[in-house]
Amino acid sequence: MRPVRIAFLIAALGAVQAHAGVFDDEEARRQVSDLRIKTEARFDQQAKAQLDLASQIQRQVEEIARLRGQIETLNYELETAKKRQQDFYLDLDTRLRKFESPAAGNAAVDPAAGTNAKPAGDPAKESQDYEAALNQFKAGKYKEAAAGFGAFVQKYPDSSLAPNAQYWLGNAWYAQRDCKRAIEAQSLVTTKYAESAKAPDAWLAISTCQQEMGNPTGAKRSLETVIAKYPSAPAADTARERLKKK
Structure with missing residues (x-):
């Protein structure tokens, strides 16, 4: 009877080990699957964050380009306005001088002193x-x-x-x-x-x-x-x- 018991115990121990082995494999696969899901979720989050960042950068680049265009336009308009104002003053200066009467004669008389004042220029x-x-x-x-x-x-x-x-x-x-x-x-x-x-x-x-x-x-x-x-x-x-x- 003793040999039979020993054989039974050995068989039972083998079955337990086999079941434990199967359980360990399933647990390992589950853990691997969970890890893969978590990794993919983190990857998706990182990818989405990178896409959002790239989108923000692109919007900022476009905004900077738009602002640069506005600045260039304003600078052009400012320079144009300055040029128009300068031309206006130059033209006005020329027109006004046509109505100016230059001093006549070679000398000016000082009525109070009754004598010749400083000679006029040319x-x-x-x-x-x-x-x-x-x-x-x-x-x-x-x-x-x-x-x-x-x-x-x-x-x-x-x-x-x-x-x-x-x-x-x-x-x-x-x-x-x-x-x-x-x-x-x-x-x-x-x-x-x-x-x-x-x-x-x-x-x-x-x-x-x-x-x-x-x-x-x-x-x-x-x-x-x-x-x-x-x-x-x-x-x-x-x-x-x-x-x-x-």
């Missing part, structure tokens, strides 16, 4: 020098124009064209992107030639430079000065429009 030479500098400006030769206008105001400080020359001197510096010198030149128009027709425009030019130099407070104050001092001047209307946009 109007033809003044006009020639002024026109030469203005032509340089029209041709886009701003460095040469600045030199020409600077020499003019030094040589003819009392000329009727001096305020205009000083004003265009400031514009010549501004055209060279030198706002500091532009403001210095235009400030002389607003002080030494404060009663001239160019003074209101000089204040506008100063305001433009102040804005570009990062001084919006100064730019606003200059616009307010134009309105306060020259309320009926065309420059005052421009100042009011600019203040509305601030």
